[in-house]
Ligand SMILES: Nc1ncnc2c1ncn2[C@@H]1O[C@H](COP(=O)(O)OP(=O)(O)OP(=O)(O)O)[C@@H](O)[C@H]1O
């Protein structure tokens with residue numbers, strides 16, 4: 309519930325405004341003028357200020373500028389008499405959330421205050437995420453605040469300056485290439501080349517000449533000399549992506565190159581010295597491949613001097629809000645859209661999703677939302693099907709809790725996750741609405757009598 313400061317010089321208007329907002333469950337304080345309002349805000353900030361525009365002394369507009377400068381988290385709604393609407397519109401341009409005209413429709417005012425509060429919390433949340441993003445966004449461009457990603461970042465920092473070979477394991481889309489790139493950029497070879505080879509994209513016959521190059525005339529079609537990736541990576545880093553896909557024969561040649569620090573071009577006879585640091589990545593289980601004889605043991609140990617295992621996104625859901633915010637910002641820029649944020653409910657769905665395609669899938673999802681969403685924020689209804697239907701959520705109970713407490717929490721959480729829709733909750737819980745209402749009464753949860761009566765009617769209608 310928002311806290312509200314009502315600023316109005318006319319005592320009876322002030323009192324009726326305060327009473328109406330208090331009836332709506334809000335915490336309300338009042339001030340008789342702009343100066344008093346400033347003073348009160350300095351003492352205790354509020355979520356929303358509802359202020360008259362025309363007041364003796366400091367006007368509502370002046371108060372607005374003060375609030376914008378000193379209390380950016382507070383939303384301002386202006387109250388204006390009929391003839392001064394123009395100045396209120398002008399005030400909105402200067403950042404007021406909205407305005408109402410006298411005589412005030414109290415229901416509308418209450419709704420506006422609620423909305424302003426929601427918008428303000430959303431902005432605050434975004435700002436907080438952005439702040440975290442700045443501190444988390446390591447120079448490497450790897451985002452992650454979860455303990456497991458923090459540990460990866462720490463290891464990247466530690467191993468980057470060494471010359472050790474690194475094996476990066478992780479499911480598809482977890483950021484293996486990103487980490488490999490970061491290691492190179494933080495190494496002493498950063499000035500040298502970073503050459504990437506995808507071992508999966510290469511046909512068996514081609515891979516050797518791709519890696520080691522070939523001499524002119526080495527085979528039909530080899531019209532000229534070609535340097536391989538090893539040579540091109542000289543004094544830099546060679547990133548072998550999907551290394552688990554290499555054939556055993558190529559693995560042997562690779563092993564030799566690593567051991568001897570020398571390669572021979574296909575069709576050539578002179579060994580060429582290469583100074584290359586190796587980073588390999590795979591989404592396969594190399595140990596299993598080794599046991600099954602599909603991966604050479606010596607090569608495995610050569611590659612995995614240091615091993616980094618990047619956890620799948622579902623194992624580090626605390627990274628999801630930060631990554632979403634980051635992708636939202638960068639795609640808004642790229643597609644020239646201005647979406648302010650993701651609503652808390654939508655963010656919750658994103659957090660609960662299992663993301664089988666990991667960060668890449670999240671990135672694609674946010675990009676398509678940025679392109680398609682029309683409004684100012686991304687809400688649940690914008691999410692693609694698998695995400696917009698009730699996402700599976702979980703709730704933890706400690707052993708030893710009384711069943712009644714478990715029931716209470718479970719029912720309340722279900723209600724909350726369904727936006728307080730009692731009919732849906734009853735359906736999901738497999739109980740009648742009447743039972744649901746009875747429980748809520750027992751627990752002293754305040755209910756809307758009108759809604760209850762309506763629900764009861766429809767309940768009876770169903771029978
Ligand atoms: N922690 C992260 N912070 C920011 N962006 C990330 C992060 N992890 C992954 N990404 C982004 O997600 C996408 C996929 O990452 P990347 O290509 O590194 O994954 P991968 O593990 O190599 O996947 P694959 O196994 O499919 O090749 C990229 O656009 C990358 O920039």
Ligand SMILES: [Mg+2]
Nearest residue numbers: 484485549589
């Ligand atoms: Mg990759």
